[in-house]
Amino acid sequence: MDVKTLAQQVNTLASQCVRCGLCLTVCPTYQLNRLEAESPRGRIQLLAAVARDELMPDAILNQHLSQCLSCRQCEMVCPTHVPYENLLLKGRALLQQKNPRQTGLSFILKIMTYSATWRRRLFNGYRLFVKLGLLSLSTRLGLLRLFKCQRLLAYLPKPLSPTFINASPYKIAHPRGCVLLLTGCSSDVLEPQTLTDAVFLLNAWGYEVIIPKEQQCCGALHAHAGFDTHAATLAKKNTAVFLAIAQQQKLAAIIQLTTGCASTWQTYVNLPAPIIDIQRFLLDQWPTDLRLNALALSVAIHTPCSQRNSMHEKSLSQSLLSKIPELQLTHFGDTTCCGAAGDYFLKHPQLSDQLGQHVTKALKPLAVSWVVSANIGCRLQLAKQLADQKMHHRQLSHPISVLARAL
Ligand code: SF4
Numbered sequence: 001m002d003v004k005t006l007a008q009q010v011n012t013l014a015s016q017c018v019r020c021g022l023c024l025t026v027c028p029t030y031q032l033n034r035l036e037a038e039s040p041r042g043r044i045q046l047l048a049a050v051a052r053d054e055l056m057p058d059a060i061l062n063q064h065l066s067q068c069l070s071c072r073q074c075e076m077v078c079p080t081h082v083p084y085e086n087l088l089l090k091g092r093a094l095l096q097q098k099n100p101r102q103t104g105l106s107f108i109l110k111i112m113t114y115s116a117t118w119r120r121r122l123f124n125g126y127r128l129f130v131k132l133g134l135l136s137l138s139t140r141l142g143l144l145r146l147f148k149c150q151r152l153l154a155y156l157p158k159p160l161s162p163t164f165i166n167a168s169p170y171k172i173a174h175p176r177g178c179v180l181l182l183t184g185c186s187s188d189v190l191e192p193q194t195l196t197d198a199v200f201l202l203n204a205w206g207y208e209v210i211i212p213k214e215q216q217c218c219g220a221l222h223a224h225a226g227f228d229t230h231a232a233t234l235a236k237k238n239t240a241v242f243l244a245i246a247q248q249q250k251l252a253a254i255i256q257l258t259t260g261c262a263s264t265w266q267t268y269v270n271l272p273a274p275i276i277d278i279q280r281f282l283l284d285q286w287p288t289d290l291r292l293n294a295l296a297l298s299v300a301i302h303t304p305c306s307q308r309n310s311m312h313e314k315s316l317s318q319s320l321l322s323k324i325p326e327l328q329l330t331h332f333g334d335t336t337c338c339g340a341a342g343d344y345f346l347k348h349p350q351l352s353d354q355l356g357q358h359v360t361k362a363l364k365p366l367a368v369s370w371v372v373s374a375n376i377g378c379r380l381q382l383a384k385q386l387a388d389q390k391m392h393h394r395q396l397s398h399p400i401s402v403l404a405r406a407l
């Protein structure tokens with residue numbers, strides 16, 4: 001989109017704000033910094049001023065806008081329903097066009113979101129690096145700090161499991177239908193067990209599963225960094241892949257595993273089947289004759305901002321897991337963002353840690369053995385923050401892994 005159109009759209013959306021300030025009470029960055037420019041209302045006014053050419057983008061303005069978590073907590077309380085997320089995405093795209101030098105994705109994230117083949121190569125290389133003892137050597141020599149990758153490495157699961165081998169189609173006898181499974185840009189290398197559990201459950205529910213080998217990142221990270229053209233290209237490529245498969249095979253649904261990608265998938269058009277979160281799909285398609293084993297465990301549910309505020313499915317994980325006999329459920333950290341927020345944890349480590357510690361502190365008094373969250377970014381953040389607070393003993397997974405255990 002050209003600068004003039006973007007500026008017009010930003011201005012129109014921003015004019016819906018009546019500056020009442022209700023959103024300030026729920027905004028995590030305003031609560032931490034107590035600065036108007038770190039609030040939804042302040043950011044809206046900054047973007048409107050840029051759109052009207054009253055303000056030139058500079059490092060300070062970029063910082064205030066980049067520090068927004070896109071948690072959409074502000075949208076939930078806004079009396080005039082300002083579409084803040086949409087406004088922010090357009091505003092960041094406008095800034096990117098006016099000031100293309102602002103930082104985008106880090107090099108490693110570019111590879112992560114570029115292609116599955118390069119992602120696997122990167123992680124195979126990393127495994128070898130660890131195996132040969134080069135990681136501890138580099139840490140001792142301070143090379144990780146030098147190349148600014150110590151924070152990213154701190155978020156990688158330890159030990160790193162072997163990469164998920166995509167052997168789809170996963171066929172079954174007498175299927176109810178066929179679904180496509182979206183793996184996102186990191187599940188296959190960071191959480192192969194989540195994918196294995198997803199295939200296992202979907203098969204058990206009577207659905208054959210195809211995991212498209214040519215699928216790409218949904219484009220959320222690019223859109224949030226202001227690269228709207230790149231995000232649109234990824235959407236086009238993914239849609240073409242889905243349509244090509246649908247020509248051979250009737251699809252009941254396209255299943256997403258990561259709530260953080262939900263709002264981006266929602267922007268896709270002309271799809272051959274609806275995109276549905278796996279928890280919602282399993283609940284809606286619950287087999288009448290399914291019997292689950294009892295699990296006498298205590299599980300703490302973390303509900304990602306994306307599940308609460310983008311999908312509007314706050315109780316989804318609770319509804320799914322309450323089907324398991326004897327499972328005890330509790331909730332934590334449901335009122336604020338955990339600070340993962342796409343690549344926010346890399347760009348704003350200090351704020352991310354403050355938010356992450358706040359959320360994980362709520363876990364301390366809870367006697368739970370298993371923690372679940374439906375967004376991979378939140379799970380990586382919780383794991384890192386729990387490890388920092390020496391709270392290692394809790395198992396951490398997607399909610400569907402508990403369900404898979406009960407089956
Ligand atoms: S709650 Fe809505 S209308 Fe009020 S200041 Fe915030 S964004 Fe503007």
Ligand code: SF4
Nearest residue numbers: 027068069071072074
């Ligand atoms: S999206 Fe979240 S961090 Fe950003 S302004 Fe709204 S409440 Fe604040």
